[in-house]
Structures are given as C-alpha cells and as structure tokens.
Amino acid sequence: MEGKSEMIATWLKKHRLIYTGATRHPFILNIRDGSIDLSSFKRWLAQDYIFVRASVPFVASILLKAWKESDDSSDMDLILSGMAALNDEIAWFKSEASKWGVALHSVVPHKANLDYCRFLESVMSPDIEYAVAITAFWAIEAVYQESFAHCLEDGSRTPEELKETCQRWGNTGFGQFCRSLRNIANRHLEKASDDVLSKAEVILIRVLEHEVEFWNMCSGEI
C-alpha cells in the first residue's frame, strides 16, 4: 500500500478537524487566555483522576501486547515508563485535589467519563491487535501533550496556579515520550494488514471524539 510509512501523519491530515477540536478545545483555550472558570478546572481534576486510574490497566494491557507481539524490546521500556508516569500522575492528582479542596473519594464519574473508560476497556481485549492499541495510546497522550503545551506557548495568559498542571503534560520530556510512541505506532502500522489499518484509523477517531466529549463535560456543556 502506498504511503504506509507515516500512517499517523496521513490520518492527522485526513482528520484534521476533529484533531484540532480535541487539541484546541475551548476548555484549553480558556486556560490559555486566563478566562477559565475554576469550577470547570476542579471538575476536570476530579474526573481526570478517575480516567487516569482507568488508564493503568489499559497501559498494562498494551505492555502485555508489546511483550507478545513486538519485535523490539525497547517498546516495552517505553510503555513501562508510561506506567511509571501514571503512578506519579495519581500521586499528583491526590496532592493537587487536596490543594483545591476536591474530595476525590466521593467523585461520581460523569457519563462522558464512563463512556471513555468503557472504551479503554474494549481496547484492552486480547482480540485488539498491538498496532491498534498502541495507536490509541499515542492518541490519548498526544491530545494532552498538544493541548497543555499550547497553554505554555509565548503569548499565553495561563493563570499562575494552573501552570504546574500544564507543565505536567506540556513539558518537552512528555513531548519526546509522545514522539516515541508515535514512532512505535508508525512502525507497526507499516507492517499491518489493510484490515488492521482500518481498525487503527477508526480507533484514532474514537479517541479524538472521546477527548472532545471529555473536555465538553469539564466545561459543563453536558
């Protein structure tokens, strides 16, 4: 198949509108221009804690797929570092929540969050190929990286008390992690059958849709 070596770039061009919708959502633009309503931020904090906890078994399932299916042992090293980052993230959410007076133990997940967590669970199935699952993992991380990095660019007016949050996903190290995930995804997609390629493209679109719904939920729109 022609142009298989950079599938992710091809798909990002094709699905630019939804990708921009996920990475330049009003929730993020409001952080960037300083107009964010703090109740939206607290809602995000509480709901994302639930999502991050649900991401642990998801990433563990990708680690298992890499162990079984990858021809390169460095894939496992990268995925393992992603697991370690989740461990830090969970600790960060707990301390951030106590700073903002958010009681994490009593948070009720919103529908958009439940739907997204259910989607993660579906990708954990052993029937889902490694190339498909790693594409989903890359997309989930890339949306946060691009979104929060945007809040730190020159000209942004992100409130001082939200800068640490933006740094967590907008820092250059996390950017490098996302680029490495994208390289792994591209490498496996290059060897994939047309059937697996169409599944990976659909999964990518689903992730982007869930991310938009997640931001909508945090903005209080649903």
Ligand SMILES: Cc1ncc(CN)c(N)n1
């Ligand atoms: C909804 C969502 N998407 C992505 C990430 C980044 N792990 C996150 N914490 N939450």
